Amino acid sequence: MQAHQIRSILFPLHRYLGLVVGLILIVVGVTGSLLVFSHELQDRLIVEKFGAIAPQATLVSIDQVSNAAQTFAQQLSGSMVEGILFPQHPGQPYQVRLWQSDQLIQLFIHPYSGKVLGTLSAQDNWMNWTFRLHYQLLSGTTGLIIVGISGFFMTILGITGIALWPGWRRLAAGFKIKWNAHPKRLNFDLHKVVGIIAAVFLVLTGFTGFCWNFYAQSTAVIKAITFTPAEPVWQSKVLPNQKTLPLSELVGRSNQALPGAATTFIALPRTPDGVVRIGKRQTHEPSAYGQSNVILDAYSGQVLRVNDSRQAALGDRILNSFGPLHFGTFGGLWTRWLYVLVGLSPIALFWTGVKMWQHRKRSPAMATLPTDRPSP
Numbered sequence: 619m620q621a622h623q624i625r626s627i628l629f630p631l632h633r634y635l636g637l638v639v640g641l642i643l644i645v646v647g648v649t650g651s652l653l654v655f656s657h658e659l660q661d662r663l664i665v666e667k668f669g670a671i672a673p674q675a676t677l678v679s680i681d682q683v684s685n686a687a688q689t690f691a692q693q694l695s696g697s698m699v700e701g702i703l704f705p706q707h708p709g710q711p712y713q714v715r716l717w718q719s720d721q722l723i724q725l726f727i728h729p730y731s732g733k734v735l736g737t738l739s740a741q742d743n744w745m746n747w748t749f750r751l752h753y754q755l756l757s758g759t760t761g762l763i764i765v766g767i768s769g770f771f772m773t774i775l776g777i778t779g780i781a782l783w784p785g786w787r788r789l790a791a792g793f794k795i796k797w798n799a800h801p802k803r804l805n806f807d808l809h810k811v812v813g814i815i816a817a818v819f820l821v822l823t824g825f826t827g828f829c830w831n832f833y834a835q836s837t838a839v840i841k842a843i844t845f846t847p848a849e850p851v852w853q854s855k856v857l858p859n860q861k862t863l864p865l866s867e868l869v870g871r872s873n874q875a876l877p878g879a880a881t882t883f884i885a886l887p888r889t890p891d892g893v894v895r896i897g898k899r900q901t902h903e904p905s906a907y908g909q910s911n912v913i914l915d916a917y918s919g920q921v922l923r924v925n926d927s928r929q930a931a932l933g934d935r936i937l938n939s940f941g942p943l944h945f946g947t948f949g950g951l952w953t954r955w956l957y958v959l960v961g962l963s964p965i966a967l968f969w970t971g972v973k974m975w976q977h978r979k980r981s982p983a984m985a986t987l988p989t990d991r992p993s994p
Contacts, residue, residue: 640968651961673708766831772824846933
């Protein structure tokens with residue numbers, strides 16, 4: 619198949635995919651730009667609601683935090699403590715994740731006194747609202763599927779946009795914007811320049827978002843094609859008349875299993891035979907809560923598995939890369955700011971794409987254009 623034949627297929631595919639999912643990608647992109655700095659924005663929200671925390675020398679024990687959380691949960695009918703997030707800096711509280719029926723409640727505990735500061739529900743926290751708008755359009759499972767499919771379409775849009783970019787024939791033409799040209803030409807120039815700058819990152823965010831929204835299916839496929847064994851379903855051995863071990867002891871054992879790594883979260887069992895998963899962050903890991911973890915028997919403290927990102931299988935390394943690639947943390951602060959701009963790029967791409975489509979619709983004779991002429 620010759621180049622012009624391939625382009626004749628890619629042009630309409632690129633055009634109509636963009637027109638169909640453009641508005642959805644604008645919503646997902648703008649909310650994604652906010653979520654790039656979600657941790658900092660969450661810190662700001664906590665300070666506004668509960669006041670600033672003065673750093674001190676020593677954190678309260680995790681057992682004191684756990685006891686305070688369990689006591690609070692007992693006052694809420696049908697609630698369960700799902701996990702505890704550790705402070706990531708001296709001015710941050712412990713965050714306990716509680717579920718009451720299907721509602722998430724964030725409970726904040728002072729890191730130096732153990733005092734309960736208060737809660738944020740999904741209705742109180744605009745960051746949670748933004749997150750749900752970003753990945754499911756506030757529409758539950760249906761929205762999850764729509765956004766997932768839109769992420770796949772965005773991946774195709776990015777790939778076809780790269781293939782159609784006129785700079786492959788002449789590099790200077792690919793980045794040139796004729797500001798004084800006819801609006802038809804100006805729209806084309808803006809579209810091609812914004813598109814080629816953002817395209818690779820749109821492909822990365824679109825593909826990772828698609829995989830996350832279809833997590834079970836994509837994980838199975840990735841592990842299958844990389845010959846990565848699936849992780850077993852771990853269980854604790856329930857001992858009669860024995861309570862689960864204190865979290866401080868389990869954390870201590872996780873530190874021995876993965877020395878030098880910072881503890882970032884504890885995922886608690888939901889059933890009597892469930893396991894405790896303790897999240898770890900090593901110095902080379904770009905994700906805020908790390909990419910390593912230790913799984914322990916809740917009763918005996920036996921280490922069932924150590925997931926060390928340095929020794930992860932290929933499929934697990936691919937899955938571990940999704941967070942940094944999706945949120946732009948792989949290069950530090952500058953790539954995060956770059957991702958803020960990338961998240962806004964669908965606005966410009968959709969607007970210029972619609973304008974080019976309108977120009978073409980008014981001029982049927984322009985159905986086939988040279989590669990250096992405006993086209994949708």
